[in-house]
Amino acid sequence: MYMELVVILSIVMAAVSVAAAFIIIGRVKKQIMKMEEVLRDVKEGNGNRRILAASRELTAPLAYQINEIIVSYEDRFVSLRQEEETNKQLMTSLSHDVRTPLTTLIGYLDAVHRGVVTGKEREEYMETARRKAHDLKAYIDVLFDWFKLNSNEFNLKMNVVEAAELTRNILIDWIPIFEDNQMEYIIDIPQQPFFVKVDVDGYMRVFNNLISNVISHAHADKIEITLAKQDRKVKILLLDNGTGIEKEDLKHIFERLYKCDKSRSEKGSGLGLSIVYQLVKKMNGEVTAESEPGKGTVFILMFPLAD
Numbered sequence: 059m060y061m062e063l064v065v066i067l068s069i070v071m072a073a074v075s076v077a078a079a080f081i082i083i084g085r086v087k088k089q090i091m092k093m094e095e096v097l098r099d100v101k102e103g104n105g106n107r108r109i110l111a112a113s114r115e116l117t118a119p120l121a122y123q124i125n126e127i128i129v130s131y132e133d134r135f136v137s138l139r140q141e142e143e144t145n146k147q148l149m150t151s152l153s154h155d156v157r158t159p160l161t162t163l164i165g166y167l168d169a170v171h172r173g174v175v176t177g178k179e180r181e182e183y184m185e186t187a188r189r190k191a192h193d194l195k196a197y198i199d200v201l202f203d204w205f206k207l208n209s210n211e212f213n214l215k216m217n218v219v220e221a222a223e224l225t226r227n228i229l230i231d232w233i234p235i236f237e238d239n240q241m242e243y244i245i246d247i248p249q250q251p252f253f254v255k256v257d258v259d260g261y262m263r264v265f266n267n268l269i270s271n272v273i274s275h276a277h278a279d280k281i282e283i284t285l286a287k288q289d290r291k292v293k294i295l296l297l298d299n300g301t302g303i304e305k306e307d308l309k310h311i312f313e314r315l316y317k318c319d320k321s322r323s324e325k326g327s328g329l330g331l332s333i334v335y336q337l338v339k340k341m342n343g344e345v346t347a348e349s350e351p352g353k354g355t356v357f358i359l360m361f362p363l364a365d
Contacts, residue, residue: 089121097124156194163190196270203263204329207336214257214340218364221252221292225285228265236281239273244282252285252292253364260337264345267330268296268357276300276355287363294359303349311347 092110099107108125166187169175175183206212229245236243272281278300285294303311312335338345342362349355 156197159190159194159197163187163194166190200267200329200333203333207333207340214260216255216257216341218253218255219258219261221254221256221361222247222250222285224258224261225265225283225294228262229283232269235273240279241273242280244280244284246282246284248286252287254292254361255364256341256343256361257337260341264334264337264359267334271330272296272298272300272355278354288360290363292361292363294361295356296359297354297356299354302351302353303347303355304351308347308349312345 096107108128110121166183170180170183170187226245226247233243269281272278276298278298280299282297283295284297285292287293312331335345338359338361344358344360346358347355348358
């Protein structure tokens with residue numbers, strides 16, 4: 059009698075186990091079918107779909123990992139779409155910003171060549187053509203720098219240099235330009251040495267782009283450049299008393315192709331400050347900006363001191 063009871067209990071337990079297994083298998087099958095449905099939807103372009111699963115379910119770890127993959131690929135896809143849109147904007151900008159001044163330049167030179175203008179007017183046409191040629195070259199230089207920065211072949215030659223003397227040598231070339239533009243300039247660089255590890259060409263390009271930005275867009279008549287030590291870093295300030303930048307625009311000024319829609323948008327590629335940001339970052343530095351409309355702007359550069 060006892061053995062019969064044991065056998066019956068064993069059979070009942072086995073039946074219950076089999077029934078439970080079938081229930082679990084049924085649930086897993088439904089969950090897998092749901093996964094397939096979601097993945098088909100994602101494949102057709104709906105990157106917002108997610109697989110829902112309670113943490114106690116057997117398929118939960120798999121569902122969560124698939125969701126992470128979907129999120130990752132959706133982020134990449136969004137990034138690619140943004141990149142594509144940026145490249146379209148760049149080509150549109152390139153077409154306009156190169157063809158327009160080039161057409162104007164040809165017009166002035168043709169007028170001189172055909173003898174349409176003579177005497178003083180001819181000299182004025184030649185001077186205008188010369189300025190436009192320099193503007194066009196400056197734009198192409200910036201465009202070349204931007205493409206170079208974003209290529210896989212771009213490499214910096216990082217060396218320990220003395221920042222104070224290097225900065226003085228860069229600014230010496232700008233003094234005649236400040237004077238031609240009737241800008242008051244204040245340069246405050248201490249005599250003590252500050253050694254930093256940077257790419258010399260990149261460091262020069264950062265300064266040249268920032269100063270060009272002030273001259274071209276800020277409508278300032280005063281510029282001030284200071285260099286000082288702060289903790290274990292060299293802090294460089296570039297201040298102007300120009301029109302300033304609106305708070306909403308200030309958030310985006312280091313984005314490529316971004317042009318403030320007011321006083322700073324009348325010309326330029328929209329790449330200069332983006333190049334500054336990328337170069338400073340690649341040299342392990344930081345660049346930020348503060349501004350107050352109507353009072354001016356300050357760009358703040360920070361580079362770690364070399365050990």
